[in-house]
């Protein structure tokens with residue numbers, strides 16, 4: 454038997470390593486569009502869930518056709534749209550507008566602990582019989598361990614909550630992680646955000662059953678054993694429905710005589 458080249462095992466390992474890494478790289482690149490599509494479906498599902506209209510047995514894309522995605526400038530509350538896309542009813546972001554353009558928040562402004570605030574935000578208008586029935590808003594804020602992300606659905610009256618969907622967080626499972634529990638989230642339905650004089654009255658309390666019916670209309674029960682996460686939820690609501698969040702948007706809508714005005 455001829456002597457093997459002493460470097461043969463080394464070359465074999467090298468070829469195998471190259472082969473495997475090429476395989477992994479190809480798979481990663483090849484799967485990227487699929488992952489992106491899944492992320493998009495997941496996002497739409499969360500928005501539908503917040504609005505309380507998600508149906509398990511129907512394609513998400515079909516259900517999402519009831520929702521119009523718009524972009525607003527947070528500070529002015531005005532819709533951002535180029536005329537062409539607005540005319541088609543599918544307002545999309547003009548190329549010159551970067552969604553990640555953001556500014557650092559001052560410490561006293563940053564009650565939700567998000568550090569930077571984007572200049573623009575998506576808003577999702579949910580239609581029913583050609584009328585805007587509710588609006589779903591993306592919100593986020595610091596809990597005990599993590600930034601929690603949610604969609605909040607508000608009735609077109611701009612004060613009554615229709616639902617919420619916390620979809621990403623790093624809170625402790627069974628404690629703060631219960632923000633994603635559908636049973637807890639269902640307690641948000643029909644609660645109110647703004648008092649008649651326009652203040653953010655919404656709060657998370659230990660037990661709303663101890664409150665008067667007038668107070669309880671603005672209260673959601675906190676998560677047991679997770680007071681700090683619950684406080685984070687309350688402050689993120691105060692932030693996003695306040696002057697730096699979506700309040701200017703609601704002011705604009707009111708000026709126009711409401712969502713269907």
Ligand SMILES: Cc1cc2nc3c(=O)[nH]c(=O)nc-3n(C[C@H](O)[C@H](O)[C@H](O)COP(=O)(O)O)c2cc1C
Pocket residue numbers: 597598624625626628629630676677678679680681682683
């Ligand atoms: C391992 C561990 C994980 C915890 N995770 C959370 C959490 O995710 N959210 C939270 O608010 N509190 C969490 N806590 C509890 C807080 O430290 C604190 O005790 C609690 O928020 C007080 O809430 P309570 O007054 O409802 O008991 C955790 C505690 C431990 C020991």
